[in-house]
Amino acid sequence: MRLAEALLALFRVLVYIFLLAPIAVVVLASFNAGNFLTFPPQGLSLRWFVTFLQNDVFIDAIVYSAVLAALATAVSLVIGTMAALYYVRHAGKEAETVRVLLLLPLILPEILTAIALLFFFYQIGVGLEHRIALFTGHVLMTLPFVFLNVTTSLQGRDEACELAARSLGASRMTAFRRVTLPLIAPGLATGGVFAFIISFDTFGISFILKGTGSAPLPIQLYDYLRFNFTPEAAAVSTVSIIFTLAAVVVADRLFGRKG
Amino acid sequence: MSRRRPLLLIAPAAALIFFFVMLPYINVLVMSLRMPGSEGKPFDPGFGFEAYAQFFTQDYYLSALPHTLWLGIITTAVCLLLGYPLALHIATASRRWRGILYGIVLSPLLVGIVIRSYGWTILLGNTGVINKTLKDLGIIVRPLKLMYNDFGVVLALAHVFLPFMVLPLLSSLQGIDPAIGQAARSLGASRLTVFRRVTFPVSMPGVQSGCILVFVLAISSYVTPALIGGMRVKTTTILVVDALIDQFLWPFGSAMAFVLALSAGLIVIAFAMLTRMKWK
Amino acid sequence: MTEVSLLSLVKSYGGAPALRGISLSVGHGQFVSLLGPSGCGKSTTLRCIAGFEEVTDGRILFDGKDISRKLPEKRDIGMVFQSYALFPHLTVAQNLAFGLEMRKVPKAQIAERVARTLDLVQLTPYAERYPKALSGGQQQRVALGRALVIEPAILLLDEPLANLDAKLRDEMRGFIRDLQKRVGITTIYVTHDQNEAMTMSDLVVVMFDGAIAQAGTPEEIYNTPSTEAVARFVGNANILDLPAANPGAGTIDLTLPGGASLTIPAPEKPAARLGIMARPEQIALTGAGQGHLGGRVTRRLFGGGYIDYEIATDFGVLAVQTPANVLADEGQAVGLLLDPARLWPVARDAAA
Ligand SMILES: Nc1ncnc2c1ncn2[C@@H]1O[C@H](COP(=O)(O)OP(=O)(O)OP(=O)(O)O)[C@@H](O)[C@H]1O
Numbered sequence: 001m002r003l004a005e006a007l008l009a010l011f012r013v014l015v016y017i018f019l020l021a022p023i024a025v026v027v028l029a030s031f032n033a034g035n036f037l038t039f040p041p042q043g044l045s046l047r048w049f050v051t052f053l054q055n056d057v058f059i060d061a062i063v064y065s066a067v068l069a070a071l072a073t074a075v076s077l078v079i080g081t082m083a084a085l086y087y088v089r090h091a092g093k094e095a096e097t098v099r100v101l102l103l104l105p106l107i108l109p110e111i112l113t114a115i116a117l118l119f120f121f122y123q124i125g126v127g128l129e130h131r132i133a134l135f136t137g138h139v140l141m142t143l144p145f146v147f148l149n150v151t152t153s154l155q156g157r158d159e160a161c162e163l164a165a166r167s168l169g170a171s172r173m174t175a176f177r178r179v180t181l182p183l184i185a186p187g188l189a190t191g192g193v194f195a196f197i198i199s200f201d202t203f204g205i206s207f208i209l210k211g212t213g214s215a216p217l218p219i220q221l222y223d224y225l226r227f228n229f230t231p232e233a234a235a236v237s238t239v240s241i242i243f244t245l246a247a248v249v250v251a252d253r254l255f256g257r258k259g
Numbered sequence: 260m261s262r263r264r265p266l267l268l269i270a271p272a273a274a275l276i277f278f279f280v281m282l283p284y285i286n287v288l289v290m291s292l293r294m295p296g297s298e299g300k301p302f303d304p305g306f307g308f309e310a311y312a313q314f315f316t317q318d319y320y321l322s323a324l325p326h327t328l329w330l331g332i333i334t335t336a337v338c339l340l341l342g343y344p345l346a347l348h349i350a351t352a353s354r355r356w357r358g359i360l361y362g363i364v365l366s367p368l369l370v371g372i373v374i375r376s377y378g379w380t381i382l383l384g385n386t387g388v389i390n391k392t393l394k395d396l397g398i399i400v401r402p403l404k405l406m407y408n409d410f411g412v413v414l415a416l417a418h419v420f421l422p423f424m425v426l427p428l429l430s431s432l433q434g435i436d437p438a439i440g441q442a443a444r445s446l447g448a449s450r451l452t453v454f455r456r457v458t459f460p461v462s463m464p465g466v467q468s469g470c471i472l473v474f475v476l477a478i479s480s481y482v483t484p485a486l487i488g489g490m491r492v493k494t495t496t497i498l499v500v501d502a503l504i505d506q507f508l509w510p511f512g513s514a515m516a517f518v519l520a521l522s523a524g525l526i527v528i529a530f531a532m533l534t535r536m537k538w539k
Numbered sequence: 540m541t542e543v544s545l546l547s548l549v550k551s552y553g554g555a556p557a558l559r560g561i562s563l564s565v566g567h568g569q570f571v572s573l574l575g576p577s578g579c580g581k582s583t584t585l586r587c588i589a590g591f592e593e594v595t596d597g598r599i600l601f602d603g604k605d606i607s608r609k610l611p612e613k614r615d616i617g618m619v620f621q622s623y624a625l626f627p628h629l630t631v632a633q634n635l636a637f638g639l640e641m642r643k644v645p646k647a648q649i650a651e652r653v654a655r656t657l658d659l660v661q662l663t664p665y666a667e668r669y670p671k672a673l674s675g676g677q678q679q680r681v682a683l684g685r686a687l688v689i690e691p692a693i694l695l696l697d698e699p700l701a702n703l704d705a706k707l708r709d710e711m712r713g714f715i716r717d718l719q720k721r722v723g724i725t726t727i728y729v730t731h732d733q734n735e736a737m738t739m740s741d742l743v744v745v746m747f748d749g750a751i752a753q754a755g756t757p758e759e760i761y762n763t764p765s766t767e768a769v770a771r772f773v774g775n776a777n778i779l780d781l782p783a784a785n786p787g788a789g790t791i792d793l794t795l796p797g798g799a800s801l802t803i804p805a806p807e808k809p810a811a812r813l814g815i816m817a818r819p820e821q822i823a824l825t826g827a828g829q830g831h832l833g834g835r836v837t838r839r840l841f842g843g844g845y846i847d848y849e850i851a852t853d854f855g856v857l858a859v860q861t862p863a864n865v866l867a868d869e870g871q872a873v874g875l876l877l878d879p880a881r882l883w884p885v886a887r888d889a890a891a
């Protein structure tokens with residue numbers, strides 16, 4: 001019994017290491033002073049971050065991804081929150097249908113959704129012009145995360161609070177603004193952060209729908225990695241990881257502890 | 260309070276899903292029934308099963324299908340094996356530890372799939388961390404083949420999708436009242452019996468959704484097999500993207516995607532029925 | 540002060556009726572309780588009045604004006620919810636101010652009215668606290684204050700005491716009743732606790748299965764229930780199957796087992812099967828062989844100021860409540876004395 005438990009504990013530790021190792025290795029590699037991805041690093045240095053900062057392609061890609069993610073998140077937050085309100089408060093018998101519909105983009109294979117969108121936009125004559133297809137794809141990918149998070153925080157809240165506000169003379173809109181919104185702010189923040197990260201990192205949609213010209217970060221990174229093995233990619237990845245961590249920390253500080 | 264107003268809440272999301280998910284998917288199905296194109300055109304006028312015939316008669320494409328499904332099943336099994344102890348651990352951990360462990364499990368999600376796959380190439384490559392260390396220690400002479408094969412792909416896929424296994428498991432396990440386990444033990448059940456008779460059956464919905472999620476994600480992933488498998492591990496998804504994006508074979512690629520989706524759907528349904536029959 | 544009338548209110552959820560024609564009128568400043576078992580439609584009635592549910596059929600009048608199509612925020616109601624539904628992100632004072640802000644009351648007036656109401660519900664020291672940091676009873680009073688500060692036309696309360704412990708519940712019962720009398724506001728109060736309904740109300744409305752079974756003063760409901768179900772729901776009731784002959788003229792004659800006969804008032808509505816109700820405290824114990832019925836004590840439960848007896852008779856086991864000084868041992872043969880003036884004919888339930 002003792003032995004079995006010790007083995008189980010060891011196994012768990014190994015799995016936790018397994019989870020963290022590839023990420024840790026990327027971050028460590030980015031501080032490598034050497035020319036190639038050697039391990040252990042040949043001394044510590046920030047040279048690959050400097051290289052990265054001088055590389056317009058990656059800088060552009062990061063900015064491009066951040067803007068795209070911010071816009072997609074904004075749209076998803078509005079649409080997803082409305083849908084969550086409907087699902088939790090008004091859907092009644094269709095609730096299950098609504099949930100499945102909203103989660104479709106998450107359940108369906110991303111790459112297939114991307115391809116389906118590609119055909120669709122070509123056939124309605126829009127193609128990949130003006131990045132409409134790419135943007136639509138990103139909104140689709142992020143929508144389920146906003147929906148799930150807002151739904152959870154709405155379900156944890158007593159509907160009676162909204163009704164109380166109505167009985168006190170608040171219109172539907174005012175009750176939402178003054179009562180519901182402050183109460184679900186943490187859910188909105190979590191959903192927003194999730195959406196931002198998903199959009200920032202998503203591959204399939206961007207890969208298929210990027211069109212010509214500048215491309216989001218994961219695509220630039222992928223293209224680069226197919227032919228290069230310098231630690232510059234690791235530096236880019238580290239910056240990207242710091243970006244997402246910052247988003248999480250900021251959201252947590254702003255909304256995490258309240259409510 | 261009119262009944263019409265709340266519908267406005269769902270209208271934008273419903274429209275988005277209908278026009279940009281459902282219609283495009285139906286369109287793919289229709290596309291697979293179109294005539295394969297000639298002279299560089301993506302497709303020719305007319306309808307038929309031409310594209311499906313092409314798929315089922317070319318061994319290069321056909322043989323990738325069972326291989327892809329197999330990789331998906333193995334990845335799912337590995338995730339379940341690695342994920343269940345974690346979920347159990349987190350569900351029963353103290354409040355403070357729970358937060359930390361939860362963070363570790365979620366951390367891969369915060370890091371893009373490209374970066375994670377890249378991390379695995381650093382670990383698994385011929386001159387990568389693992390091979391280098393083993394060589395320096397004198398355990399091996401020639402590097403182990405860890406990458407550019409099924410082993411590396413499954414390992415990396417399992418890593419990428421492990422959070423999707425742990426999260427549903429966790430939510431089903433957290434619903435279990437610890438008092439149930441204590442009650443069972445007070446009635447004389449051993450820990451193992453409690454697990455077999457109480458914990459596992461109750462977590463079955465989590466096992467189901469976790470397995471289905473990981474399986475679907477695994478067989479349809481592109482980056483990980485492409486980066487870790489190099490060009491040596493051909494999955495149907497990679498072939499689909501090749502056919503559609505590089506070779507412009509729209510009906511053929513669509514047919515291939517549809518066959519993949521259909522066979523995956525059959526496996527998922529079979530799995531769901533098998534597990535339900537046993538546990539409900 | 541407002542008069543509320545419900546005119547054959549019907550509410551169904553996708554075909555399943557929750558209310559099957561509720562008609563009721565509540566006078567100026569009256570305190571009315573809706574009493575009934577779980578699922579009988581009390582909350583639904585209240586939610587229809589508040590405007591949270593659209594009525595399927597029928598009308599709701601405030602002072603004769605039809606408001607059944609009005610939005611909830613236009614109805615001028617104050618509502619207290621079972622869960623209190625306090626706004627957790629607002630302080631006590633802000634919770635109270637909310638309704639006044641919605642009514643665009645000037646700032647200075649808001650402060651004054653909030654202060655006055657805080658005083659009324661005895662919460663002045665807690666004005667700046669958040670609801671989380673209040674006890675159940677205090678939260679309850681915030682909910683009351685928030686509903687009252689807007690000086691609504693009517694006050695609706697849905698099981699407001701259900702979440703409190705027994706002692707606090709008794710206290711709050713008195714508090715709410717006094718407050719209502721002082722403010723003089725028309726009040727509709729939902730409860731499934733017959734004690735609460737009896738002690739607080741001017742009018743008790745007993746509901747079963749989406750319909751009103753009986754409406755009357757607490758005394759009427761208790762002493763002259765119209766059906767066996769009402770009799771049993773409000774307090775303990777013995778229902779005796781006594782052979783009855785109806786000589787007309789508003790009375791009926793009962794024949795007791797010993798041959799003695801009693802004359803009691805006849806029911807208003809003719810019923811298929813009549814039973815005679817006797818409340819436990821309306822039956823007296825005497826020596827064996829005396830009284831109207833004979834029986835044997837099967838159980839004795841000491842209740843402090845009273846004793847509950849269960850006595851096996853030819854009419855089944857009867858509950859009898861006597862003052863604590865009336866003593867009989869378990870197993871002892873006793874006589875039961877009925878009070879003809881307090882016997883009451885009720886329609887027996889179809890199932891009984
Ligand atoms: N939104 C709804 N959809 C469908 N049926 C409902 C809905 N709300 C209430 N009902 C049904 O209407 C009936 C009356 O419900 P209501 O909430 O009014 O009961 P109640 O008397 O308040 O009971 P309780 O004492 O348990 O609160 C019940 O049978 C309930 O199942």
Ligand SMILES: [Mg+2]
Binds near residue numbers: 581582583
């Ligand atoms: Mg109720």
